[in-house]
Amino acid sequence: MLHLNRDVVVVGAGATGLTAATELKAAGLSVVVLEARDRVGGRLHTDEIDGQMYELGGQWVSPDQTALIDTLETLGLPTYERYREGESVYVGPGGVAARFTGDIFPASDATQAELERLIALLDELVAQTDPAAPWEHPRAAEFDRITFRAWLEAESDDSEAVENIALFIADAMLTKPAHSFSLLQALLMAASAGSFSHLVDADFILDKRVVGGLQQVPLRLAEGLGDDVRLGHPVRTVEWADGGVTVSTDALTVAARHVIVAVPPNLYDRIDYVPPLPRLRQQLQQHQSLGLVIKVHATYETPFWREDGLSGTAFSPYQLVHEAYDNSNHGETRGTLVGFVSDQKADALLQLSAVDRRRAILDSLAAYYGPKALEPVVYYESDWAAEEWTQGAYAASFDLGGLTRYGALQLEPVGPIRFGSSDLAAEGYQHVDGAIRVGRRLAREILDEIAATSTTNATSSTDTTPVTEGASA
Ligand code: FDA
Secondary structure, three states: OOOEEEEEEOOOOOOHHHHHHHHHHHHOOOEEOOOOOOOOOOOOOOOEEOEEEEOOOOOOOOOOOOOHHHHHHHHOEEEEOOOOEEEEEEEEEOOOOEEEOOOOOOOEEEEEEEHHHHHHHHEEEEEEEOOOOHOOOHHHHHHOOOEEHHHHHHHHOOOHHHHHHHHHHHHHHHEEEEOOOOOHHHHHHOOOOOOHHHOOOOHHHOOOEOOOOOOOOHHHHHHHHHHHHHHHHHOOOEEEEEEEEEEEEEOOEEEEEEEEEEEHHHHHHHHHEOOOOHHHHHOOOOOOEOOOOEEEEEOOOHHHHOOEEEEEEEEEOOOHHHOOEEOOOOOOOOEEEEEEEHHHHHHHHHHOOOHHHHHHHHHHHHHHHHHHOOOOOOEEEEEEHHHOOOOOOOOOOEOOOOHHHHHHHHOOOOOOOOEEHHOOOOOOOOHHHHHHHHHHHHHHHHHHHHHHHHHHHHHHHHOOOOOOOOOOO
């Protein structure tokens, strides 16, 4: 058993953990990052499937994500725009594909007016919601006990408008059915992106990609940390007391002053805490769960939809694939479509054989783009629910009422333990931008605590050593 001494141990080499470790190391502390998988990046993963490069997890960058944009600039990672020239496609309740340009899809005048009304109403509620403290909204208790679907259905009799508004938060963001989370949770999702209108605007929310893939962010950060990142080390136990922690994997232990548990909230409980965490913390952790979405890539010899005047952008609450986009990689002549199947549709799909799943998904793509979509040269489904160290996608959110009961506790430290994740962020919630913000915040908190402790020590005793230094291995 190897034994290390560090100022801070970070559990999880995703964007949150690697950002925190990078900031702490830059400030002169000793760190080690323990990662369960044999790679860094967590929910960011670029891979080659049958010779085709795919981003299997997170990939898009939007203009409001300034923490991520700042990190991309620091790391020297160039971006490129998602292809968006041409018409979009919407499939309505009758199953007919209609092309359109502009913001609102083709529907009756009444439905279009209703959509605009609901978007304006949600924008107003979102403007009143602080993403850092949605539980402080004056109507938080009321908004957290009604499901998003029930609220929408009480607001509107127009089922097509309701289904489409639900889609933008439920299928497309939280990846849970709209009857399983609250209106307040929906407002947080939109507030974290600046407004509900931003979520509806694919040109905003899915603006840019990183040349070579977004996983380069964690890869570059890990490169900077060198041997301080240890792969293949699932953390099993965190023993803690006020003075510090001992963190154990199967093959090593680390004694440290602080630990940052930077894993998705649904996995906090895979670690044994000795002594157990305080009761409310144990309760909180039972109220956050990951959504479920299958991200599908289909690559064709050419981007045939472009020749047909289509941008590749397509969506429908009535289709298995509820949204799809041109996801061709920078500089490639082949064309790639990416589509998403969420929540209960994903449940049903996962019951099918691989052959039947593929057929059902390609049929759905063909409903948007025509029969040429049926014959990809490369095809791949990202199955994050099957990954032991994630167990779903995209991210975690609270159950009904959970946000007002426990939201304020999420980022509260427990002695030397801090919990972090993109799924606890305010701005950039459930996104890489939020992961970076939370990573920076936790690092700053630790540095502030150390500075405060050393000031107290300097005035009250002769011991001015702020933290343990160096490592025994
Ligand atoms: P993350 O889950 O990435 O990292 C946690 C790490 O902890 C993992 O490496 C895991 O292996 C490790 N771990 C877990 N338990 C452990 C243990 N006990 N011991 C040691 N290590 C442990 N975002 C975005 O900005 N734009 C986008 O387009 C998308 N799209 C998207 C698509 C898909 C399919 C997914 C799954 C996700 C996205 N996202 C996204 C979300 C984005 O990927 C996500 O918010 C961040 O990558 C999360 O970073 P974290 O570091 O918080 O967690």
